[in-house]
Amino acid sequence: MGIPRQDRIPARVRSGEKLLPEQARVHNRELLLRMLYREGPHSRADLARRTGLTRVSVSDVVSDLLTDDLVREMGMRAGSRPGKPAMMLGFNEHAYQTVALDLSHSTLYRGAVLDLGGSVVTRRQVEIAGSTGAEAVARVVGLVRELTDEVTAPLLGIGVGTPGIVDLGGVILGAPNLGWQDVNLRSVLTERFACPVVVANDANAAALAERSYGESAPDSLLVRVGVGVGAGLLLGGTPVLGSRFAAGEIGHVVVDSDSDRSCVCGKFGCLETWLSTRRIQEDLSGARTEAEHARVLAVAGEALGRVLAPIVAALNVSEIVLSGPQRVLEGPLAAATTRTIRQRALTEVHGDIVLRLSGLGDDIVLRGATAMVMSQQLGIV
Amino acid sequence: MGIPRQDRIPARVRSGEKLLPEQARVHNRELLLRMLYREGPHSRADLARRTGLTRVSVSDVVSDLLTDDLVREMGMRAGSRPGKPAMMLGFNEHAYQTVALDLSHSTLYRGAVLDLGGSVVTRRQVEIAGSTGAEAVARVVGLVRELTDEVTAPLLGIGVGTPGIVDLGGVILGAPNLGWQDVNLRSVLTERFACPVVVANDANAAALAERSYGESAPDSLLVRVGVGVGAGLLLGGTPVLGSRFAAGEIGHVVVDSDSDRSCVCGKFGCLETWLSTRRIQEDLSGARTEAEHARVLAVAGEALGRVLAPIVAALNVSEIVLSGPQRVLEGPLAAATTRTIRQRALTEVHGDIVLRLSGLGDDIVLRGATAMVMSQQLGIV
Known part of the structure; x- marks a missing residue:
């Protein structure tokens, strides 16, 4: 990122x-x-x-x-x-514009032209329609093409937030949902559009957006719930990427090894089996009363809390930010996460912890992608 | 630190x-x-x-x-x-000497004079004998006095590794095992001995020793097992202290909320109830066969693995170093920790993880305390 x-x-x-x-x-x-x-x-x-x-x-x-x-x-x-x-x-926020993409949704690739203030000038999106691999790359290129045609100021660069593991060179080492392995998206886009390109994990982009446009504490953990579950971690305001660029990949931590909830990764009881938007929707569709509905969300929130508790204790972060569908995350889910962290990790020495929903809404990854380009090209973060 | x-x-x-x-x-x-x-x-x-x-x-x-x-x-x-x-x-490793203390043991305060190469010149120790609070401070001061009398080169400073939460000013915000709360040990020692003093958490001191004298990876998590259980975390070679200086305090993360193992903190099923040296000794004393002995150690190792799994996934550290009594940690305990982390956290994206015992032995905190003084006074880390 x-x-x-x-x-x-x-x-x-x-x-x-x-x-x-x-x-x-x-x-x-x-x-x-x-x-x-x-x-x-x-x-x-x-x-x-x-x-x-x-x-x-x-x-x-x-x-x-x-x-x-x-x-x-x-x-x-x-x-x-x-x-x-x-x-x-x-x-001058209008000196340049950026093209930003968010590939973290399950049915659409979302894109926008933004100014340097992080405001959206134009939006475009393209249906994923099951595309993966080279076809997915082609759709991404097409979406960038549409957006670059709409740019009305010099283009500072292209920023992409994508699920998966991304190295510092913008190579997507693995993104199962997109069928990508070792895809050098940065190089593809640089060659096509002859401008600077930054590619980063979507949760890391979101964490950077929270820091640039939101109200993040310098030590902050952002959890992004979407087609998968990932986290973006800032310590002292600096992103933590990990020794193999896989920091924040908490979706496949096992919450309950006795669970029969099977995961795409082959294990059982991974965090994503309770918390990906698809699995939550499935679980909610079986809830017939408001109490059952709240119960499903609380169980998902507790699963998240069980994974976050050791992380909160180890890092002593002061803040957790949730990003994703607000109607799912706020209320019983967030309350159960907070309660579980308090019960399982916090002692007086850790102090209290703030868990809140991001105020940046659905554009958080797009704004983070813009922040990445500004960071790289102008040194502004 | x-x-x-x-x-x-x-x-x-x-x-x-x-x-x-x-x-x-x-x-x-x-x-x-x-x-x-x-x-x-x-x-x-x-x-x-x-x-x-x-x-x-x-x-x-x-x-x-x-x-x-x-x-x-x-x-x-x-x-x-x-x-x-x-x-x-x-x-010139003999230009100065340091006085270093390790307060992390259950029955002794250990101290030494070290040269700038981290070699021990003289050792002293004092029985804790149940002392806490002001009496514990007095014994620490006495131990430093004995050691400063033995110094044979200019004294660069005094370094202390202590259990508990220590802020950047050397104030011990809380160390239950020593009965200390808001004890400004740095100020006490500075006034008595008129030289620079650095006070830090023992696990953080140990992590710094691993980095200075051992073979730590730049992203490394050191777990110290002693009277309590704590971790020292280095990211990019830099210690992570946390928003309230409590990073690494993983001893009171709940491993199993249904457990009846009561903890000094008032909760049940905390990591320390399986892994502190005292609890392991108690559990081992009930083991009558070699298989039962191995089983006790494996259960403790699994408890550690369950706490570390989400941390490893979130940070993507490449290495975990265990520090503490070798006869307890190596073998079934370390094997169970590694196995549990692999089962609960690792996917191919995280790569493999190395879990090893520190090679620095019982002097790790003393050497870390020396490294802290050298870092502060000479800018050498």
């Missing part, structure tokens, strides 16, 4: 080596851009004061940013400060 | 701000020291080449390090390189 914030610090600095002048310039550019994006308009003098850079350095960088139209002069500062009024500089 | 490697990068650089000259000097000093410590002797020219620093900067820093006796001239380079022979510089 994109490039985590810490990784935008030039590698030589992180590894304890020396920062060269051209790296310093990129670094300073990203620093000022991030400040204007995150905190709103500043004057050149404000920027110098806040960053410790010289006014000359700030003016140089700002001049480049004005040329690129990423920053605009917003007029003189209103108000009563002494001295001559200062020109305010603001981030 | 100490200061993780990434945090040794000056905060202003990490936060994307500008590096000031005096910070750059500290940064460069730590950089050269780390290289000499980790990789053995180098010439000044080697150091300049490797770091990208100018020869003048390298010579300045090396001159300081020679004055401090942290680096010594080791003689001319042997061998056949062209040009005039270069003076080799080596890290």
Whole structure:
């Protein structure tokens, strides 16, 4: 997923080596851009004061940013400060657009053109209609084509959130629901559309969206419920990807080894057998009363809580965010998850934990895909 | 625990701000020291080449390090390189000593004087004899006094590995086994001994020791079995502390909510009720045959595996290291843990996982405490 914030610090600095002048310039550019994006308009003098850079350095960088139209002069500062009024500089959310895809749904590939503020400009979608493998890739390419035709500003890049395991190079190592194994989607899209492409796991994209556009705590676990169940983990604001890029793949953790609920993975009693949207719908279709309905959701929520309890204890995260169909997740399901975590993991030392539904709704993966492109291309996260 | 490697990068650089000259000097000093410590002797020219620093900067820093006796001239380079022979510089492990304590045992506080190579110079220990609270603090102070009297080189600092939750300021927020709550052990020891003091959780200290002196993977989970059960987690080589410094506190995760095994925490069926050394000894004392003995250990190992499975899936760590009494951990216990994790969590996407016993033995926490002091005082991790 994109490039985590810490990784935008030039590698030589992180590894304890020396920062060269051209790296310093990129670094300073990203620093000022991030400040204007995150905190709103500043004057050149404000920027110098806040960053410790010289006014000359700030003016140089700002001049480049004005040329690129990423920053605009917003007029003189209103108000009563002494001295001559200062020109305010603001981030231009319309400088570029991104094309974003969300491949995590069971019947549709969803796509959109978004501006740099994460607002949707245009939407398109395509029926999956059972397509897998190369046919699925072709439909994804077609959807990107439709969207790039709708772009009305320079294209910053293409971001894709997909189920499955994705390495740092944008290769989908495995996505059973799409019939993909070792599919280099980034390379396919880069060649077709000649622009930067970022491909990441959908739950990781969603976690990044929560951080960029939502209200995530720096240590946060986002659980995404859809065609499968996955988690995106941020520690200190940085995504955790895992030693084989499979961090967050909690859907096939066994909740109850005595269960007869069979899973697509071949095991029995995996979390997904209670919590994927398909299995919940099946279970709900057998519920005839409101009490039975609530019971099905509570059982699914308890299954999630049993898997999350050790994770919460091990990481001491302060927040869990649920993302997925709201009518399913809120109410008895979320309540049962919270109760189960409290009963099975929390002691006073862990403090209380907040479990909440994401406020970003159905566009969370699309917005996360945009955030990934902005992170990679502009250093803004 | 100490200061993780990434945090040794000056905060202003990490936060994307500008590096000031005096910070750059500290940064460069730590950089050269780390290289000499980790990789053995180098010439000044080697150091300049490797770091990208100018020869003048390298010579300045090396001159300081020679004055401090942290680096010594080791003689001319042997061998056949062209040009005039270069003076080799080596890290001096005897420049300072540290005093290290391990408070994680059930009957003894253990302590030692160590050199900067992590070798034990002198050992002392004191009986706990049921002491808690202020009396326990007094015994710890007494033990440090005995050890500081034995120090034969300048004292770099005091490092303490303790059970319980410890914040970044060295305050033990809670350690039930020691009867401590909000005990500022760092401040007590700093005032008495007038030297730098680092206090951290014992499992975190052990994880740091594995990284510094053992063979840890960068993403690694160390499980420490002693008077309690705790874990120390490294991701990308950096310790995970948690939002309330309670990361790794997995001992009170419920393994089986139907169990009648009562825990000191008031719940039933916590991991510690199978896995603390005391409970294992109790269970083993009831085993009359070798098969029963193995069975007790396998049940404890399975309990650990059930707690670790979701954690392994969520983090996709490549390695789990067990630290504690070897005769208990190796064999049926470790085998059952591995088997349970495989059955309950692993899919092909997670790859295989290595579970091994730490090779650092009983001194792991003492060595970790030394590593913490070196990290904080010298920037070496």
